[in-house]
Amino acid sequence: MAKKFNVNGCCFPDEHYMVDISGKLNQAMKLIEQGEYFTINRPRQYGKTTILEMLFNNLSPRKYLPVFLSFEGVGDELFKSEASFAPAFARMFSKELQIKHSGIAELFLNATSNVKNLEDLSSSISVFTKEISKDIVVLVDEIDKSSNNQLFLSFLGMLRDKYLKRKREATFKSVILAGVHDVKSLKLKIRKDTETKLNSPWNIAADFNVDMSFNPAEIKTMLVSYAKDKKVKMDFDAIAERIHYYTNGHPFLVSKICKNIDEEEAEQTPNYNPKHWTLDDINWSFRWLTRPMYTTTNFDDMIKNLENNKDLFALVRAVSVEGKEVSAAADNPVVNLGITYGILSASEDKIVVSNRVYEQRIATYMQSKQETSELKDCSIFHDYGYLENGRLVLNFILEKFQLFMKEHYSNKDMAFIEREGRLVFMSFLKPLINGKGFMWKEPVIGDERRMDIVVTYGSKQKEVVELKIWRGKEYHQEG
Ligand SMILES: Nc1ncnc2c1ncn2[C@@H]1O[C@H](COP(=O)(O)OP(=O)(O)OP(=O)(O)O)[C@@H](O)[C@H]1O
Ligand SMILES: [Mg+2]
Known part of the structure; x- marks a missing residue:
């Protein structure tokens, strides 16, 4: 199958032109080898699922038994109560094992056949882990899709207790969670209404400091593989630099800039030469991506987050269109939120909009908001009685x-x-x-x-x- 640039979900090396992320992979592998539990919290479309998938495939089957789970689309039923979650989790786990190791899946199903609550699940995991001669590595994607935070945190609490007792009681070697929000913010949501849980159930987690954005040298690896495949000429360093200039290495934006040129520019630019990429092509792609009437889920998400949060809107407006200087302080919840969503970043000790693509989109959006709010003042838009x-x-x-x-x-x-x-x-x-x-x-x-x-x-x-x-x-x- 001919390869393409991918902008929809996880990338696969046999289908997609990809940035070589082996540097990031090695850092994550080290944490796994050290038996760490950790969380990959990054904004939407930042390569979380892709790196989990690659870790999963990279773990040597002689030494490890990796299990890849996702809470994406599991439905609310699962999170109704401990009694529904514990057995459902066991089923999910064995179903996943079934794909590559049906014998082991059977073993797990037997060990967990009578699971009714988290305590049962915990015991069964110990029994099962003891029987398996390999290190079990559990990768869980989309952790913030669980609809019952309390239950999910109890589950994490169970994993933590097992981790702390790991010398006496067999358990998973390493657990990796991935999602946009970190576990601390899930806890915050609960605290608001119940004032419980002072200890984070996930305070055992190691820091995951891997920079998931792509630097110019990394971007170049994708350009080289594309150019080789399609026999395209370009000044790799200059092109990679320019892509980085616009995107700051945001994985989705990097792939999108390239995909536009590969698949859409021919129709838009009369003297486009598909066999020779130039800086003009990158500039065109940036303009094409930021044209006001184009939209994609990545931008929709950003705008939704701004629309849903007045403080964040005000902060983004201040640093973007008003050009105010705001100090970078992770302890400030609204600053933290802007960073969590990937709209804002810290540059030295100041807050800035994360990349030039977002900057442009936000400017267009803010300007339009301004126009419609002026209209609101002077017309009857907001009354809708006309x-x-x-x-x-x-x-x-x-x-x-x-x-x-x-x-x-x-x-x-x-x-x-x-x-x-x-x-x-x-x-x-x-x-x-x-x-x-x-x-x-x-x-x-x-x-x-x-x-x-x-x-x-x-x-x-x-x-x-x-x-x-x-x-x-x-x-x-x-x-
Ligand atoms: N190694 C890579 N090379 C090139 N592009 C990549 C790479 N990894 C991720 N991307 C780009 O980022 C997009 C999102 O990747 P992925 O689905 O792994 O991210 P995610 O963080 O799991 O997203 P979501 O938050 O939506 O679940 C891909 O569709 C692709 O455009
Ligand atoms: Mg994902």
Whole structure:
């Protein structure tokens, strides 16, 4: 099968052009060999599953029995109670063993056949581990997908107790958890409503300090393998540097920049040469990735996190568009949250937006938010009373327009109002009828100075609006 750049989920070396991550792999392998328990907490699409998958395949079958589990899509049922979780976990475990070691899976199923709670599960794990001559390494992906944090933490607590007693009681050699949030923040969520758990159930975990982003030398390895395969020429160092410049080595963004060029640029750029990548191609790919109307789950997630968290929104706004200096302090929960989601990073001792792609997306997003919030002030967007049964409610709209005029213009502006009032009204109306209706000015026969505005909406509604300035009762009667 021809290889491709991959931007959807885990990468596989036989299907995808990949950055060589053996340096990162070796560091993680060392922790496993030392029998450490640890957590890989990194933002979305940062290569967590890919490295777990590679660790799984890298563990020598002569020495290790690796078991790869994931809480992705397991459903809420599993997390209902200890009584449902313990046996379900055992089933999940043996099902996973079944793939490569059906004999051992059978053994595990027997050892855990009567498991009803975490205590039973704990004993069964000891019995099973003792019977196996290899070191069991458990890799658990998507740990933050569990819908019952309390139960999940009890489970981790059980693993911790076994780890502490490992000299007397057989247990897993190493446990690796992967997810966006760390176990400490799961604990925080529980504390809010119950004030329990002062000890982290995972305080045995070793630090996982591996830099999961790709440096230029690493990015180059992917370019070299692609170029060799497709017979493409390029200045590898310069291209890798430029990709790093835009992405700061974010794994998904690095692959995405390359994928755009490989698969989409030919259609977009007339003089693109697929056999010779240049810096212009990387620049194009950056612009293409950050075009305002393009979106992908990675950007959607970022925006969702900003929309759902006012403090984070304010902080990101401050460091991005307002250019404020904010100190990097991991103890500040909102700073920490921004880093957890990968939107913000610490650069020296200051907080910055993590990469130029995000910077660009955030600028576009903030600007648009600003525009719509200005509209909100001056129009009726936030009231949503302007439509009734699919028809424009003109009275309502005119009332709101009056309010807007009073708020924004004083009597001193009268000359302007006379001159431009109609235009202001039309600008005011435009976003409301956009796509569904039209409007135009129509001179009134017999009165050179007067112009009415005709508004249509849908196929049935047509209104004529006559705009006049109220100059007092007498003037009105005279008129
Ligand atoms: N070694 C690699 N070489 C090139 N690209 C990679 C590599 N590892 C990860 N990526 C890029 O990152 C993307 C996400 O990888 P992966 O699914 O492993 O991350 P994840 O952290 O598990 O994501 P999620 O948080 O969504 O589960 C891949 O689709 C790919 O674009
Ligand atoms: Mg993953």
